[in-house]
Amino acid sequence: METLASRLVPEAVKNLIPYQSARRIGGQGHIWLNANELEQGCDYGEGSGAYHRYPDFLPHQLAERYLAYSLNGREVQDLEALAVRGADEAIDLLVRTFCQPGRDKVLVCPPTYAMYEFCAESFMVEAVKVPLLDNFQLNVPQICAQLPQAKLLFLCSPNNPTGNVIRQEDIHAILEASQSSTLVVVDEAYIEFAPDTTVVDLIAQYPNLVVIRTLSKAFGLAAVRCGFLLADPGVMTYVARLVAPYPIADPVAQISLSALSETGVARMRTQTASLIAVRDWFIDQVQQLPMVETVYPSATNFVLIRFRGPECIYSHLLDRGIVTRNQAHDPALNHCVRISVGSKNSMLETLNALKEYN
Template identity: 70%
Template sequence: MNSLASRLVPKTVEKLIPYQSARRIGGSGHLWLNANELEKSCQYGAGDGEYHRYPDFLPHDLANAYLEYCRGTGDALRCEAVAVRGADEAIDLMIRTFCQPGADKIMICPPTYAMYEFCAESIAVEAVKAPLLEDFQLDMPAITRQLADTKILFLCSPNNPTGNVVEQADIIALLEAGKETTLIVVDEAYIEFAPETSVVNLIEQYPNLVVIRTLSKAFGLAAIRCGFLLADSSVMEYISRLIAPYPIADPVAEIALRALESDGIQKMRTQSDELISTREWFAEEVQKLAIVDTVYVSATNFVLIRFNDEECMYNYLLSKGIVTRNQAHEPALANCVRISIGSKSSMLETLNALKEYN
């Protein structure tokens, strides 16, 4: 099958034979002497698990559990999923699989997540830019002019650090425009805060669409480093060639599987609803302050605030023991600070600190 993925993938990857780890080769028997493992677990007081065996090379039960979770949100999915070590590894895998160093390009739309550019430039892949418009939506003419010359277009929706959702009609238009030339990767790390805006159900119609997800945000599992790539089988065929021999540790898979059970999903949704309520209250109260120019509409677990005072509010809040994220390095985000939404008491402390300055 002459898929877009097969035409985009570099010859070196096309010819690549994945590392044949012991778990990947498999086999059956009662003595497992094929992976240079200890036959007996050393006990180090790290729980009751036996960690002397290598994990599954691709934890299919975890990938299937995530697909079931996606279907539970109403998405009629006909795609494949693979678990990876956080969304960052998903980004890195996409670039290393489909881009040849020194020859190929990706496209990004700043201000957006910095790892797209970092992962590309770390292997000498150029990141061309089509900056967002003033309302943080896509500059469609600028993107379409360059689309055919780029292997991958990265879009983040809801976007980090601006917090807004990308117009779905624009994403569909780009999927159509890039059908024969470009993979469109939509990073949905924050999608649980705006689930109705997901494009994952479009993968069946558009095999050039890849969706990145994570358990780090709404599920609150940033420490375990577990994310997912969702894509058509034609794309996944090549992604699987570059995945590490044992990408997901057993303890990580166990925690993730528990989170994806019905009780875990319900806890996540309850906590997300509480966070959204706190976010809206905080945004409304902060907007009343004289030092605040704009509190941007957010569909995430943070708010982006543009201050109208020349003093850096990041430094001021830091002097109060409140660590936020200074976004002033972005040309479009002068005087902007990104503030993650914590508990009501944490946000009240932050609000009071800003009032004191005011």
């Protein structure tokens, strides 16, 4: 049965035979001499002697646990999960799977996460831009007009660096318009801060929808580099062909499985609730400062602030040892600084530094 994914994927990928690693081929036995591993590990400390065997070629247990977490008891048919080395690899895999260099295009909606454009252009795939509206929502008519020309559309909700959630009705409209032309990729890296806005459940209705997730944000595992793709099997069958052998290291898988346990998820939700409380307190305080023009609503673990005047607040904070993110490189975000939400003490110190400038 022909699917949109099978029509979009280049013939080279369609005919590609995945690399047949020792773990993918498998086998049963009591002496393992098939992968050129050491039969006994070398002990370099901290349990390193147990790492002489290659990990699972695709960590199925980790993918299944994340799928169960993402559905939270709901049932969604025709949905698969794939563990990858952070959300950035998920973006790269989608571009390399469905786009041909010098020929295909993707759509991006700036200001948004810069890796969509970077991954496309590094693969010599044109990134067509349809900027967000002044309220940081999607320009749906312009996006729909460009859909027939693009293999992929990347959306981020909640969006980085603006912090807002994309309107659900706009995503529905784009999914309807793109069913025969384009894969719609929704990056939900910050979804734990706005869980009711997830679009994962829509994959059953729209097999051209792909969702990207990560453990880097709310789970606090940025150094572990573990992300996930959630997609229809028709999409996943091609993406999985390009995954490198043994993509997830065993220590990463074990830490991630622990984070996704019942205890780990409960700890994450408690920590997220505390962070949101600090975020909302900081927003309330900072928007009272005279040099603040706008504090944009946030459904994330950061706050985007537009300051008055030509001076760079970023530099003022940096002089006081507070490192934030200057967004002035984007014309739509002139005089804007993105501030991640830390502890109450860190945000109080940041607030006092801003008051000093004032």
